[in-house]
Amino acid sequence: MIKINLLATQKTKRAKKRIAVESQLVWLGLLSVVLILGWFLGWRTLDRKVQVLRAQESRLSEELTSLKAQVKVVENFEANKKIVQDKIAVIQALRKKQSMPVSLLNEISQRLPDRVWLVSLNEKAGNIELSGGATTNSEIVDFINNLKAAPDFHNVQILESRQKKEGEITVYSFRLKWTFLI
Numbered sequence: 001m002i003k004i005n006l007l008a009t010q011k012t013k014r015a016k017k018r019i020a021v022e023s024q025l026v027w028l029g030l031l032s033v034v035l036i037l038g039w040f041l042g043w044r045t046l047d048r049k050v051q052v053l054r055a056q057e058s059r060l061s062e063e064l065t066s067l068k069a070q071v072k073v074v075e076n077f078e079a080n081k082k083i084v085q086d087k088i089a090v091i092q093a094l095r096k097k098q099s100m101p102v103s104l105l106n107e108i109s110q111r112l113p114d115r116v117w118l119v120s121l122n123e124k125a126g127n128i129e130l131s132g133g134a135t136t137n138s139e140i141v142d143f144i145n146n147l148k149a150a151p152d153f154h155n156v157q158i159l160e161s162r163q164k165k166e167g168e169i170t171v172y173s174f175r176l177k178w179t180f181l182i
Helices: 008-112 135-150
Strands: 116-122 127-134 153-166 169-180
Touching: 008 116, 008 135, 008 169, 116 135, 135 153, 135 169
Parallel strands: none
Antiparallel strands: 116 127, 127 169, 153 169
């Protein structure tokens, strides 16, 4: 007769199950350790990246502050440059206008005939008004023709010519206007 030991097989099955469970627990433990290590390494990597980014943010913030200061310096320079350019333009305009009365009076004196005199001279924005006197009307006409011949005088016009007596002498007073181009 054959004897079958049923107990031994149950022990073997139980041992195999126990070995299977233990190997699964070992694998589960190893997998857990690997996952925890992976999570820890990932967290550590992200933490380092955050630290690097914070340091970079700090450095860029300092650089931005420095650049803002430089922008203010440049803006101040631009404003000062504009002020200086405006002053230079005013000085040049004054120099130009400074020479205008001299050249105007020089031109008029060169063209002034004998026995003609000036009483007043007004200039506004290149428009000249002159009043004067002469002993004859022909001298006034000569003066007007002389002024018309000047290259810088344009549109010379007589506004008024009157005869009047000053004591026993007859004189002619006149008013002229024209444009003076510099």
